[in-house]
Amino acid sequence: MRALDRVFGQISADEVVELTRALVRIPSVYRPGETGANEAEVASFVEGWFRREGLPVEVQEVAPGRPNVLSWIGEKGPGRRCLLLEGHTDVVTEGDAAEWTWPPFGGELRDGRIYGRGAADMKSGLAAAMVTLAAFKRAGVTPAGKLVVGALVDEEDGMIGVRHLVKTPAGRELDAAIICEPEENELCLEQRGVVWARIRARGHMAHGAMPEAGANPITALGALLREVPALEKQLRKLCQKSRHLKPPTVTPTIVQGPPRGVGAPQSNVIPALAEMTLDVRLTPGIDAEGMRGELEALCRKAEAAVPGVKLEWEPVNAFRLATSVDKAEPIAQAMMHGVRKATGRAPRYGGVPGSTDGTILRMELGIPIVTCGPGNRLIPHQVDEYVEVRELVEAAKIYAASALKYLEQ
Numbered sequence: 530m531r532a533l534d535r536v537f538g539q540i541s542a543d544e545v546v547e548l549t550r551a552l553v554r555i556p557s558v559y560r561p562g563e564t565g566a567n568e569a570e571v572a573s574f575v576e577g578w579f580r581r582e583g584l585p586v587e588v589q590e591v592a593p594g595r596p597n598v599l600s601w602i603g604e605k606g607p608g609r610r611c612l613l614l615e616g617h618t619d620v621v622t623e624g625d626a627a628e629w630t631w632p633p634f635g636g637e638l639r640d641g642r643i644y645g646r647g648a649a650d651m652k653s654g655l656a657a658a659m660v661t662l663a664a665f666k667r668a669g670v671t672p673a674g675k676l677v678v679g680a681l682v683d684e685e686d687g688m689i690g691v692r693h694l695v696k697t698p699a700g701r702e703l704d705a706a707i708i709c710e711p712e713e714n715e716l717c718l719e720q721r722g723v724v725w726a727r728i729r730a731r732g733h734m735a736h737g738a739m740p741e742a743g744a745n746p747i748t749a750l751g752a753l754l755r756e757v758p759a760l761e762k763q764l765r766k767l768c769q770k771s772r773h774l775k776p777p778t779v780t781p782t783i784v785q786g787p788p789r790g791v792g793a794p795q796s797n798v799i800p801a802l803a804e805m806t807l808d809v810r811l812t813p814g815i816d817a818e819g820m821r822g823e824l825e826a827l828c829r830k831a832e833a834a835v836p837g838v839k840l841e842w843e844p845v846n847a848f849r850l851a852t853s854v855d856k857a858e859p860i861a862q863a864m865m866h867g868v869r870k871a872t873g874r875a876p877r878y879g880g881v882p883g884s885t886d887g888t889i890l891r892m893e894l895g896i897p898i899v900t901c902g903p904g905n906r907l908i909p910h911q912v913d914e915y916v917e918v919r920e921l922v923e924a925a926k927i928y929a930a931s932a933l934k935y936l937e938q
């Protein structure tokens with residue numbers, strides 16, 4: 530039997546489903562300061578699962594209670610590539626559990642769907658990747674290169690898991706990655722970027738009855754807000770149009786004057802400081818320098834409108850620019866082949882609306898990434914999050930066929 534058929538023979542729908550449910554049942558919302566509210570338990574489950582399969586494991590302690598878990602088969606060497614199947618173990622908060630039809634950490638299986646926080650984003654994608662790796666091992670198929678599964682921490686916040694990985698030998702040897710995030714098993718070669726710009730306005734404190742005695746930082750932020758539509762228009766001009774991504778947007782998400790922790794707000798006091806955050810989403814086409822220039826210009830315009838107020842800005846969690854991978858890249862080619870082998874149909878294409886761990890892999894390592902995984906793209910972070918069971922086994926087969934193809938070249 531051919532290698533791929535042997536690997537396929539070791540991928541069972543029931544197993545991916547039960548593994549997904551088991552992962553969903555381990556709550557892994559990170560809540561700073563709360564004992565046990567982190568990825569430790571789910572990471573240890575993943576580690577134990579790989580070890581029982583007889584696979585090697587590397588545990589990277591990224592922060593206390595927050596380990597990355599890596600497992601692999603095969604070896605990297607001259608002319609031998611290394612491919613990562615990437616997943617994250619953290620999930621966002623379930624919110625008000627009473628609003629859920631089934632318990633958010635119950636892993637309920639109903640009418641061909643698994644319900645629960647993380648069902649789509651992305652314990653199902655992780656489960657599919659884990660079963661793929663185990664299937665190689667069980668089938669006795671060692672790929673020509675190295676196939677790695679990475680279960681990383683903290684994707685939903687500062688992405689410290691992937692930022693740690695790229696600085697380690699295991700990260701530096703990667704040649705490409707498949708990001709197993711929920712994209713309805715579409716091949717996503719592009720993803721939007723995000724820049725959170727925190728803008729701080731510094732004026733002069735004064736009595737609200739005598740505004741002429743002060744310089745009002747809130748008025749300056751008002752002037753800045755009036756410039757936001759123009760900035761959005763400008764970014765749409767600078768960035769490329771994409772069939773699969775929404776155009777750039779600039780959205781104010783936080784306005785505080787005075788900022789939290791800097792004195793108490795009072796109705797008759799003009800504060801010395803005010804702060805605002807802009808959530809900027811990008812398509813490919815603008816680099817970090819270009820983005821910096823636009824934000825600088827925005828601040829200078831608002832400053833000019835309100836004499837006596839100074840504005841400065843800083844990126845929160847660093848720039849995460851949009852990414853794009855050419856269809857001619859070997860990993861993209863291998864995945865097109867993989868989808869056909871696994872599903873018998875032509876690949877469908879999509880785009881990733883937000884940023885993922887893949888953004889960091891692309892920016893820091895320069896490697897090509899393709900995002901493809903089970904789950905509706907719009908369902909993450911919602912109440913009654915679910916994943917379609919039929920997409921699970923399909924994802925595992927896509928990963929297996931793509932990996933075999935990419936590594937044999």
Ligand SMILES: [Zn+2]
Pocket residue numbers: 617650651684710
């Ligand atoms: Zn995710």
